[in-house]
Amino acid sequence: MAGARVIPLHDPERDAARRSRHVEVVPEPEQQQSATPDWERRLADLLSFARRRIAGDYQVDEFGFDRDLTENVLMPPLKPLYEKWFRVETIGLNNIPSAGGALIVANHSGTVPLDALMTSFGIASEHPAHRHMRMLGADLVFRTPVLGALARKSGQTLACNPDAERLMSSGELVGVWPEGFKGIGKPFKDRYKLQRFGRGGFVSAALKTGAPIIPCSIVGAEEIYPMIGDIKALARLLGFPYFPVTPFFPLLGPLGAIPLPSKWYIEFGEPIRTDVFGENAADDPMLVFNLTDQVRETIQQTLYRLLTQRRNVFLG
Amino acid sequence: MTPKVVLVTGVSRFLGGHLAARFAANPDIERVLGVDTEPPPRDLLRRMGRAEFVRADIRNPLISKVISTANVDTVVHASVTASPAGPTGRTVMKEMNVIGTMQLLAACQKSPKVQKLVVKSTSAVYGSSSRDPAVFTEDMGPKDLPSSGYAKDAVEVEGYVRGFGRRRPDVNVTTLRFTNFIGPRIDTVLTRYFALPVVPTVLGYDARVQLLHSEDALAVLERATLHDLPGVFNVGGDGVLLLSQAIRRAGRLNLPVPSAAVPTVGGFFRSARLVDFSPDQMRFLNWGRVIDTTLLKKEFGFTPRWTTQQAFDDYVNGRGLKPLIDPETIDAAERGILDAAARFR
Numbered sequence: 001m002a003g004a005r006v007i008p009l010h011d012p013e014r015d016a017a018r019r020s021r022h023v024e025v026v027p028e029p030e031q032q033q034s035a036t037p038d039w040e041r042r043l044a045d046l047l048s049f050a051r052r053r054i055a056g057d058y059q060v061d062e063f064g065f066d067r068d069l070t071e072n073v074l075m076p077p078l079k080p081l082y083e084k085w086f087r088v089e090t091i092g093l094n095n096i097p098s099a100g101g102a103l104i105v106a107n108h109s110g111t112v113p114l115d116a117l118m119t120s121f122g123i124a125s126e127h128p129a130h131r132h133m134r135m136l137g138a139d140l141v142f143r144t145p146v147l148g149a150l151a152r153k154s155g156q157t158l159a160c161n162p163d164a165e166r167l168m169s170s171g172e173l174v175g176v177w178p179e180g181f182k183g184i185g186k187p188f189k190d191r192y193k194l195q196r197f198g199r200g201g202f203v204s205a206a207l208k209t210g211a212p213i214i215p216c217s218i219v220g221a222e223e224i225y226p227m228i229g230d231i232k233a234l235a236r237l238l239g240f241p242y243f244p245v246t247p248f249f250p251l252l253g254p255l256g257a258i259p260l261p262s263k264w265y266i267e268f269g270e271p272i273r274t275d276v277f278g279e280n281a282a283d284d285p286m287l288v289f290n291l292t293d294q295v296r297e298t299i300q301q302t303l304y305r306l307l308t309q310r311r312n313v314f315l316g
Numbered sequence: 317m318t319p320k321v322v323l324v325t326g327v328s329r330f331l332g333g334h335l336a337a338r339f340a341a342n343p344d345i346e347r348v349l350g351v352d353t354e355p356p357p358r359d360l361l362r363r364m365g366r367a368e369f370v371r372a373d374i375r376n377p378l379i380s381k382v383i384s385t386a387n388v389d390t391v392v393h394a395s396v397t398a399s400p401a402g403p404t405g406r407t408v409m410k411e412m413n414v415i416g417t418m419q420l421l422a423a424c425q426k427s428p429k430v431q432k433l434v435v436k437s438t439s440a441v442y443g444s445s446s447r448d449p450a451v452f453t454e455d456m457g458p459k460d461l462p463s464s465g466y467a468k469d470a471v472e473v474e475g476y477v478r479g480f481g482r483r484r485p486d487v488n489v490t491t492l493r494f495t496n497f498i499g500p501r502i503d504t505v506l507t508r509y510f511a512l513p514v515v516p517t518v519l520g521y522d523a524r525v526q527l528l529h530s531e532d533a534l535a536v537l538e539r540a541t542l543h544d545l546p547g548v549f550n551v552g553g554d555g556v557l558l559l560s561q562a563i564r565r566a567g568r569l570n571l572p573v574p575s576a577a578v579p580t581v582g583g584f585f586r587s588a589r590l591v592d593f594s595p596d597q598m599r600f601l602n603w604g605r606v607i608d609t610t611l612l613k614k615e616f617g618f619t620p621r622w623t624t625q626q627a628f629d630d631y632v633n634g635r636g637l638k639p640l641i642d643p644e645t646i647d648a649a650e651r652g653i654l655d656a657a658a659r660f661r
Contacts, residue, residue, distance in 0.1 A: 040657050047650045054646055056564030062556050062606045063450045064524045143446040145520025145575070153522070153558075162449040162456070 063134070063163070064152030070132065074154050078121040081114075085261050086220060087316070090122045092268040095214055098129040101168035102271065103206045104175045105295050106216035107194055107303065108183030111225035111244045114259065115218045116177060122266055123173070133175040134167050136160075136202075140241070164205035174211075176202045185230070185242040191222035192307060194300050200292040203274075207282040207291075210275035215295050217302035220264030223313050225249070263316035265306050269298055317544055319390035319432060321347040323383060325374055325420065326395025327367075328352040330502045330530065331436065333360040335394060335537050340367040342542075349386055351379065352395070353412075374416040380423035383430065390432040391424055392541055393417065396473055398438070398466040398597070399505055406465075406594070413469040414476075421480040424487070432488045434540045435477050439493045439526075439550060440467035440596065444603045450524075453608045454493070454548050465594035488546040492536060495552035495607060498627050499530035500634020508591045511637060515563045516581050519572035523559040523604030526552045529627035532620040539618055549616050550607040553624040559601065565625075566632050567639020 049072050052058050058068040082088050096102065109115060120133040136159035142148040157163045159176065167174050177183065182195040206213050229245030249256030272295065274281070281287055310316060322339050326332035327350030336350040337360075348367035355361065355369060372378055374395065383391070396413050424430045442448070443458030462468045474491060481489040496506045506527075509515065528551060536551050563570045573581045578598060585591045593601075613619050622630060 037661060040654075040661065043657055044654060047653060051646055051650055054564060054641070055643060056557075056561040058561070060524070060556050060558050060561065062524070062526075064522075064556070064558065064604075066558070139447045145518075148446065149520060149522040152524070157450045158447070160449050162451070162453070166449075166451060 060153075063155070063157045063167070065132075065134070065155035066153040067132070067155075070154050074150070075121060075124060078117055079125070082118055082121050082125070085259070086118060086224075086264040088118055088122055088220075088264040088266060089316075090126055090266045090268070092270075093123070093127050095268045095271055096123065096127055096131070096173065097212070097271070098127075098131075099171065101171050101209055101211035102173050102214055103164075103168060103202060103211050104133060104173065104214045104216050104268070105202060105299070106175065106177055106218055107192075107299050108177035108179040109186070109191065109218070110184060110221035110259075111227050111246070112259070113177070113184055114224060115221035116175065118221070118264065119216065119218065119266055120175065131173045134172045135175040135177075136164055138180060159201075161201055161205050161208075164202065165209050168205065168209040168211040175216075178202055181241040185227065185244070187230070188222070188226040188228055192219070192303050194296055194303075197292050197296050200288045203288045203291045203295070204282040206274045207277060207288070212271035212273055212275075213291070213295055214271050215269040215298040215302070217267045217269070217299050217306060218264065219267075219303060219306040219310060220262045220313075223262040224259035226260070260314075262313050263310075265310070265316075267302055267306060269302060272298075317431070318344045318542060320345065321349070321386055321388045322390045322392060322541060323349045323351060323386070323388045324367075324392045324394060325351050325416075326393075326397065327364070327369065328354050328356040328360070329395070329397065330360075331497075331533060331537070332392075332394040333364060334530075334534050335392060335541075336367040337363040337365065338534060338538050339541070340365040347386065349382065349388065351382065374420045375411060377419065377423075379419055380426055383423045384427045387429050388427065389429050390434070390541055391420070391430060392434045392436075392537065393420060394434075394436045394537065396436055396438070396470060398440075398594075399503075399592070409466075410469055413466075414472050417473045417476055421476055425480060425484055430484075430487060432490075432541070432544070433477070433480070434490045434537060435473070435492065436537065437474055437477075437491050437493045438466070438470045439495050439552065439605055439607045440600070441470045441474060441493060442605060442607070443467065444596070444599045444605050446603060448603070448605075451606045451608045452550070454550055454611055462596050465596040467596040488544050490540040490545055491548045492540060493548065493550050493607065494533060494536075495526045495528050495550075495605070497530045497533055498527040498631045500631055502530040505591060505593065505597060507631065507635070509593075510562065510566045510568065510631070511635060512585075512590060513568065513640065514571045515566075515568045516571045516573050516585070517559055517563070518578055518598075518602050519574045521602045523601055524556045524606050525559055525562055525604050525624070526556055526606045527624045527627050528553050528620060529622035529630065532622055532627075535621075536612075536616075536618055539616070545616055547611075547615065549612050550609050551612055551618075551620075552607050552609055553620045553622055553627050554609070555623045555625055556606055557624050557628060559604065562628055565628060566637050567641065568637075569640055 060066050116135055123133050124130055132155050135156045137151055137156045139158055141151050142158055178197040179195040225246045227244045231243040235243035322345055324332050324336045327336045333356045336348055339345050339348040350367050350369045351372050353373050370382055442452040443462055445459050447459050497504055582593050
C-alpha cells in the first residue's frame with residue numbers, strides 16, 4: 001500500500017520504465033523501486049506510520065507489546081549508541097534459536113540498564129530472525145509513570161513466574177537479569193563479580209516450559225558509569241534503590257550523565273537444555289539450585305575469559 | 317439439563333433484561349421470572365415477551381417466597397453492578413450487591429428445588445496494580461484486596477457464593493468473571509467514558525484494556541444457564557487495546573491528567589453527571605487488566621465472536637461516534653504531502 005502511494009503520476013523516467021516493462025515478459029519490481037528516491041519512500045513510511053498512530057490502527061499483545069511503536073520509534077535511537085558509541089560486538093548469536101521459547105540470562109551492570117537495551121537491540125538487528133527479546137523487569141519500572149508504560153510497549157513485563165512461563169510457552173524469546181538492582185547498582189570495585197542470582201525463579205520457569213537457557217555475558221557495560229559512591233539518604237528520599245555517584249555525576253550535572261564510550265562484547269553461550277529432566281523437575285529445589293549455579297558459573301567464566309582477551313576498556 | 321423455571325435478577329438493566337428475553341424465546345423453558353426493584357424500560361419489557369416481571373427487592377426476605385412458590389430450579393444472578401444509580405447511589409449499590417446476594421443465596425439454600433446458580437461476577441476481583449502478572453488466570457488472587465467500591469463488592473459476593481456452594485454441594489454453581497462490557501446497545505461507565513469528546517486519562521500510564529461484546533456476554537450467560545458447567549470462568553474477548561489506542565480508534569482526544577489532579581477531575585466529571593468513576597475504576601485506568609480465557613474456550617466451550625478490537629469498533633460504529641479529525645482529512649493530507657514531495661524530486 002505504502003509503496004503504491006508514492007508512485008507519481010507524471011514522471012518521464014518512470015513512464016519510460018513502464019513502457020519498457022510492457023515489452024518485457026517479466027516485470028522487475030526492483031527497477032520500479034529504484035525509480036522513487038530513498039528519502040521519498042522513507043517519507044511515505046513515516047506518513048503511513050503517523051496515520052496508523054492517529055487512527056489507533058495497530059496491534060498490541062496481551063502484555064502490552066506494541067511492535068509498530070518499538071520498531072519505528074523506540075529502537076532507532078539505540079542504533080548510534082550501539083554502533084558508534086559502544087561499538088558492540090556480539091559473539092555466538094547462532095546459539096539463540098530462530099523460533100520457539102528460550103530464556104537469555106545475563107549479567108547486569110552499569111548503573112543504568114543500558115546493557116539490557118543493547119542486548120535486545122543487538123538481537124533484533126543482528127540475529128537472522130530479528131527476534132524481539134521480551135525482558136522481565138523489576139516492579140519499580142512498572143510503578144514509575146511514563147517509564148512503566150514505555151516498558152510495556154517495548155515488550156517488557158513484570159519479572160514473575162506466571163509472566164515468564166506464559167511468554168516462553170507462547171514461543172517468545174525472554175531475557176532476564178537475575179542479579180537485579182544488586183548487579184546494576186554495585187560499586188565499581190566489584191565490577192564483573194556476579195551477585196546472587198535471586199531465588200532461581202527463572203530456572204524453574206524454564207524447567208516448567210522446557211525452554212533452553214542461554215547464558216549471556218556482557219563486557220563493557222560496567223565501565224559506562226563507574227559508580228564510586230551511593231548517596232543512600234537521597235535514594236531513600238526519591239524511592240530509588242540507589243543514588244549513584246560517578247566521577248562525573250552529579251559533579252558535572254547533565255554532562256555527567258553521558259555514558260563513557262567503552263567497547264562492548266556480548267557473548268551468548270551454548271544453550272542449556274531444560275527439557276531433559278522429566279515432568280516435575282521444577283518442583284525439585286536441588287535441581288533448580290544446581291542449574292542456577294551452572295548458569296551463573298558459565299557467565300562468570302565467560303566474563304573472565306572475555307576480560308583477559310580485552311586489552312583496553314575503550315579500544316577493546 | 318434444560319431448566320424449567322428460571323429466575324433472573326436485575327432485569328431492568330441491559331444484561332438481565334435481554335437475558336430474560338432470550339429465555340422467554342426458548343420454548344424448552346416453561347417459565348421465566350424477572351426480578352428487579354424497578355420495572356424495566358418499556359422497550360425492554362416488550363422484548364421480554366412472556367417473561368413475568370416480579371417487582372421485588374432481593375434485599376427483602378420476600379424473594380424466598382418467590383423462589384419457593386414458583387418452583388424455581390435455576391437462578392441467574394445478573395444484578396451485581398458497577399454503575400451506581402446516581403451521585404448518592406454508591407451506598408445503595410453496595411447494599412444491592414452484597415446484602416442482595418446474601419438474601420438471594422439464603423433463599424436459594426432454603427429451596428430444595430434450586431438446582432443451578434449462575435453468578436455474573438467481574439474480573440475486577442483480581443484488582444489492578446503494578447505488581448500483578450500481566451495476565452490473570454482463574455486461580456490467581458489480587459495482590460492487595462480492593463478496599464472499596466465495586467471490586468470489593470464483587471470479592472464479597474464471590475465469597476458468599478463459595479460459601480453457598482459448600483453448603484449446597486448438589487447445586488451447580490457457575491461464576492463468570494467478566495471483563496468490561498462494550499457494545500452499541502449497552503450503557504456502562506466505560507461506554508460513557510469513551511463517548512466524551514475529550515477523554516481524561518492518567519498522565520504517564522497507559523492501561524491494557526480487554527473488553528467483551530455485550531452480545532457475547534449474553535451468549536455466555538445463556539450457555540451457563542442451559543448447560544451444566546460448574547466452576548469459575550474468566551470471560552473476555554481475545555486481544556487487548558491500550559487505553560490510548562482505544563481513544564484514538566474512537567476518534568476522541570486524549571487529555572492526560574497528572575495523578576495528583578485525578579480525584580479533582582474525577583469529581584468534576586461526577587458532579588457534571590458525565591461519568592462516575594469509583595477509585596478502583598480509576599486504578600483500572602492506570603494499570604488495566606487482562607485475563608486468560610483458555611478455560612472458557614476449553615472447558616466452558618465458548619469462544620467469543622468479537623475480539624476486543626472488533627467489539628470496540630462495533631461500539632464506535634453503533635454509537636455513531638464521529639471522530640474529531642475526519643479520517644478523510646488525514647488521508648488527503650498524506651496524499652497532499654506525498655504529491656508535493658514528488659514534485660520536488
